[in-house]
Amino acid sequence: MTSLNPPARVDVVEVAPRDGFQSIQAPLPTQDKQRCIQALVDAGVTRLEIGSFVSPRAIPQMADTGELVAAFAERPELRLSALVPNLKGAELALDHGIREVVYVVSVSEAHNRSNVRRGVDESLEDLGRVIARLRESEGTRLRLDLGTSFDCPFDGTVSWQQVDRVLDKALTLVGELPVEVAMCDTTGRASPYQVADHFTRLRERHARPGLEWAFHGHDTFGMGVANALFAIHHGATAVDTACAGLGGCPFAPGATGNTATEDLLYALQGGGVVTGIDLPRLLAAADLIADLPGGQTASHLRTVPRERVS
Amino acid sequence: MTSLNPPARVDVVEVAPRDGFQSIQAPLPTQDKQRCIQALVDAGVTRLEIGSFVSPRAIPQMADTGELVAAFAERPELRLSALVPNLKGAELALDHGIREVVYVVSVSEAHNRSNVRRGVDESLEDLGRVIARLRESEGTRLRLDLGTSFDCPFDGTVSWQQVDRVLDKALTLVGELPVEVAMCDTTGRASPYQVADHFTRLRERHARPGLEWAFHGHDTFGMGVANALFAIHHGATAVDTACAGLGGCPFAPGATGNTATEDLLYALQGGGVVTGIDLPRLLAAADLIADLPGGQTASHLRTVPRERVS
Numbered sequence: 380m381t382s383l384n385p386p387a388r389v390d391v392v393e394v395a396p397r398d399g400f401q402s403i404q405a406p407l408p409t410q411d412k413q414r415c416i417q418a419l420v421d422a423g424v425t426r427l428e429i430g431s432f433v434s435p436r437a438i439p440q441m442a443d444t445g446e447l448v449a450a451f452a453e454r455p456e457l458r459l460s461a462l463v464p465n466l467k468g469a470e471l472a473l474d475h476g477i478r479e480v481v482y483v484v485s486v487s488e489a490h491n492r493s494n495v496r497r498g499v500d501e502s503l504e505d506l507g508r509v510i511a512r513l514r515e516s517e518g519t520r521l522r523l524d525l526g527t528s529f530d531c532p533f534d535g536t537v538s539w540q541q542v543d544r545v546l547d548k549a550l551t552l553v554g555e556l557p558v559e560v561a562m563c564d565t566t567g568r569a570s571p572y573q574v575a576d577h578f579t580r581l582r583e584r585h586a587r588p589g590l591e592w593a594f595h596g597h598d599t600f601g602m603g604v605a606n607a608l609f610a611i612h613h614g615a616t617a618v619d620t621a622c623a624g625l626g627g628c629p630f631a632p633g634a635t636g637n638t639a640t641e642d643l644l645y646a647l648q649g650g651g652v653v654t655g656i657d658l659p660r661l662l663a664a665a666d667l668i669a670d671l672p673g674g675q676t677a678s679h680l681r682t683v684p685r686e687r688v689s
Numbered sequence: 690m691t692s693l694n695p696p697a698r699v700d701v702v703e704v705a706p707r708d709g710f711q712s713i714q715a716p717l718p719t720q721d722k723q724r725c726i727q728a729l730v731d732a733g734v735t736r737l738e739i740g741s742f743v744s745p746r747a748i749p750q751m752a753d754t755g756e757l758v759a760a761f762a763e764r765p766e767l768r769l770s771a772l773v774p775n776l777k778g779a780e781l782a783l784d785h786g787i788r789e790v791v792y793v794v795s796v797s798e799a800h801n802r803s804n805v806r807r808g809v810d811e812s813l814e815d816l817g818r819v820i821a822r823l824r825e826s827e828g829t830r831l832r833l834d835l836g837t838s839f840d841c842p843f844d845g846t847v848s849w850q851q852v853d854r855v856l857d858k859a860l861t862l863v864g865e866l867p868v869e870v871a872m873c874d875t876t877g878r879a880s881p882y883q884v885a886d887h888f889t890r891l892r893e894r895h896a897r898p899g900l901e902w903a904f905h906g907h908d909t910f911g912m913g914v915a916n917a918l919f920a921i922h923h924g925a926t927a928v929d930t931a932c933a934g935l936g937g938c939p940f941a942p943g944a945t946g947n948t949a950t951e952d953l954l955y956a957l958q959g960g961g962v963v964t965g966i967d968l969p970r971l972l973a974a975a976d977l978i979a980d981l982p983g984g985q986t987a988s989h990l991r992t993v994p995r996e997r998v999s
Contacts, residue, residue, distance in 0.1 A: 383882070569959075570958070571918060572962075599989070602914060602955070608915055609693060609918075639911070642912075648880070650880070679910055682909075683909055
């Protein structure tokens with residue numbers, strides 16, 4: 380019998396400003412986004428994926444990411460990141476003051492083509508160039524988002540060996556550079572034991588100083604909190620969630636929002652895990668986010684009487 | 690770092706016919722209930738809490754439990770149980786052919802009074818009489834449902850020491866008799882680490898041959914699947930769930946349905962855990978149950994395209 384002792388600390392990475400906002404089709408005024416982000420920061424969120432530097436034609440909602448970065452880049456307590464699909468995105472991110480670049484490549488060829496419109500090998504080639512660029516930029520960080528690490532909306536279940544093939548190539552490019560590798564359950568179809576298995580196998584193969592692990596999940600199949608906890612107990616030190624469960628992936632049919640930050644926080648708080656985030660204040664931010672026109676949210680904690688959340 | 694190896698087998702106890710149906714205010718025809726139960730059995734469900742023997746004035750919906758028992762009691766593959774709040778209920782259950790009596794007592798005085806209209810000590814006194822009756826009836830089993838083992842809707846968080854005080858008295862009465870003890874998260878407010886802690890502490894204190902452990906949970910706070918898995922990894926060999934997530938507790942304000950059987954099955958199936966239940970067929974049963982007029986359901990798996998569930 381294993382005893383699941385809670386970890387001392389988990390980094391909760393708030394992705395509502397990226398994965399969440401981009402799921403909303405109608406344009407959102409930048410100042411509304413900024414108000415939501417401010418509410419998240421007021422709740423104690425420090426790691427924020429604030430947007431993405433992608434073609435505004437592909438995802439118009441992300442066109443104001445630079446403005447949002449400018450509004451928050453001067454806060455020394457914040458660790459802002461932005462998602463990029465290619466070298467151009469990485470350069471734009473760095474030019475706008477982003478110090479943590481989230482480079483996304485899907486394990487599944489079909490999803491990578493749908494998501495960033497090129498093959499996995501092309502994405503990896505560009506990753507090499509991004510890494511070269513990051514080596515020249517002191518104080519920058521690399522986060523590698525491995526999309527469809529468990530399941531692909533087009534090709535179904537993804538094995539750990541498939542993840543390993545992409546990760547292995549990527550880590551060869553990364554070399555000795557510090558990196559956070561996120562296995563992303565893009566569709567929410569991963570199950571807890573699959574998450575445990577992938578983390579166990581890949582950490583065994585690729586453990587080294589400076590390599591940290593993260594999990595990015597969706598709650599579509601109701602596994603969100605369980606998957607996150609299983610990832611944490613198998614070595615993930617950071618988990619991506621979206622406040623209010625806002626979101627989905629416009630390129631993954633059927634996917635609903637990221638696991639709600641408040642749901643995961645509730646689970647972690649019950650074990651005394653330090654996240655730095657204040658749950659009642661986060662719920663206030665969730666209320667703001669849930670009021671955004673056109674957003675789909677999926678939060679359990681917002682449905683219970685507020686005085687019961689403590 | 691712990692490695693969460695899936696257990697070989699988990700007993701999934703279907704409680705929709707009791708905890709689920711009783712949440713529906715309007716009368717349900719017995720034949721409709723029977724059709725739902727048949728669909729559950731067709732899916733491979735073998736452990737079923739088929740109803741309760743309580744005052745029909747208190748819970749009119751349970752008045753036909755005897756008829757339902759009669760319809761299924763002759764199936765040797767089924768392990769039918771019924772909930773009882775007192776000696777009278779236990780006697781009725783046995784008279785109707787029930788071989789597994791689920792005796793319910795809440796840890797919290799306030800909830801016990803609300804739920805079964807008497808104090809915890811009175812419930813325990815009657816448990817002594819129920820046990821005497823079971824000792825005379827060969828081939829019968831006892832299940833002890835400890836309501837509000839984590840949280841009380843009236844008094845808030847329940848400590849493991851509070852559970853221990855009630856359990857200790859109960860087990861003194863039980864003696865050497867085999868028993869399954871279920872810690873019930875009546876309100877869904879338990880968190881995974883609280884579940885882990887209670888199971889760890891109480892198993893340490895009360896482990897003995899013939900004593901098995903179960904967990905009964907609700908998904909109100911979004912912890913349903915995670916709590917069940919944490920219970921399993923801390924010694925629970927059986928978990929109560931309700932197909933389609935039908936349910937709630939009419940005496941626990943704010944509580945929604947039990948964790949959906951299909952959601953937990955999906956999690957277990959991902960680890961190759963044997964339950965004997967066929968998920969696609971269970972989803973067919975869930976569709977039937979979700980169509981019952983007046984029922985509230987809360988299933989994640991029913992919201993995803995059926996071909997993605999495998």
